[in-house]
Amino acid sequence: MDAKKGDWVRIHNIVLKPEERAENLPEDTKKVPLEMWVKGFLLNDEANIGDEVEIETYIGRKTKGTLVEVNPRWEHDFGEVVPELLHIGRHLRKIMDEDGE
């Protein structure tokens, strides 16, 4: 069992299949479905990843979908060192220290 009632989870849905998508889309977008992810508290007694489940979102809305993640974490960060940025500050300070116009 991956999750039990009350766990904070993430669900996934296909909103529109490729053939149901709007006209006038670029070809690459038309080939793929429109997907949706929502988070909430699990309402089922227990569930495994891949099960169809029902959740209650943080504001209390109930919605269904496929369970994809339990306790989903934020993975965005401050990235890696970008060497191309490192010289900028030193270069600017040097320019500022130069005399005259």
Next chain:
Amino acid sequence: MAKDMSYEAVMARRGEIMKKAVGIDYDEFESGSIAFDYERMMRETGYTLQEIEKIQRETGVGNTPLLELKNLTKLARKYAPKGKGARIFIKDEAANPSGSFKARRAATSCYHAQKLGYKGVIAATSGNYGSAVASQAAMRGLKCIVVQECYDSRGVGQPEIIEKARKCEAFGAEVVQLSVGPELFYTFLVLLEETGYFNSSLYTPFAIAGVETLGYELAMQFREREGRDPDAVVVTNAGGGNLTGTARGLLKAGAQSKIIGASVDLSGLHMASDIHFNRKSFTTGHTGFGVPFATWPDRSDVPRSAARPLRYLDRYVTVNQGSVFYMTEALAQLEGIERGPAGNTSLAAAFYLAQEMDEDQIIVVQETEYTGAGKHIQPQLTFARKNGIEILIGDPTEEVPGKNIILPKDPGYIKATDLDVDRLRKSYIRNCIKNTNVKKVTEEDIKFLAEDTKSNEDFVKEALDELGIGY
């Protein structure tokens, strides 16, 4: 009987859903032709400037600091001809509760929703507006849903948008995240219908009127501090609301400052393309929104957009992604303030434009936005590199959006490029004809088009002649 929830059926109900969700009957302002009564719409459905100041004060919005960027001014003067190099100022809108000027738009929108008795608000946005609505909704005890376009078909999300989702959740909002595509609007309509919440659109008269205080404050702060109005105000332009509201506020203060729009040049990238989605390093403030919204503002999520940038624009420039990243670093390194990056689009433009202006003139960058994990030059460039974008140091004018990002090799390489505003004006007039299917243009239409493009009747007639449309 259960409602038909198919894409076509929901889209067909959009007028009815929107009327319930915004509480404005836009038909009242229509002429039946191209023209509509913009000023009456703003007057009758919006609030006065004084009312808005009061509303915003209730939730700690506005009265943000005005900072003079003395070091960046000094730096710009090193590249300007003798006697040139206007003083550069910045309005630190990141000081608003949610970290951007969008709090102004959200403040009036949430106030209005609460006044009309809605239980919650929904906003369709991948930008700072989401967290602004979530923050204001939290203060007013309203429920909030934010609908974002966030991931490509590989499930890879834009770090900047993911950070904005995190911030929305921090304020107790529900965030609905979608993959790439304009059908976000369909999901948005489904949610509006399901919940009966208020559409906290970026483009209602309340939202735009909420930005008017920014322009008004600018004029007042400059008068108090410098005894004069700024000569030029540079506004990062995407959907046009920032520019429209700021310009209207300046006009209400009686200021004659030049209004300059600035967008990041993303030409060549398709905004609805799944593959292009993660090849851009700016999710707002770029030409992919700026140009289509200027030339057809009524593409927004309300029948008539209150954001009409061509009505106020004097000049419209683009800068490249590399220059904005560079200026973001320069702002931190020389001025000691870490902001942006997207909000610094107008700063990169101002750095160049200041060099064209006299030393005793003033140019002001009218916003900043908060920075954080994901929403910062380092993660943005890390992400770009992971998506196959080359990071180079050289001449930014050679940058190809979606292929590389070129950081200027020295500040002298930062350039702002003018877009032909007359061409945009004509493109808007052409879109008005196309979208309304009008065969003959009325006298009222001509007057409206002249006002809506900040041109004159002769210009409009010339554009109509070129299109072969009678009047």
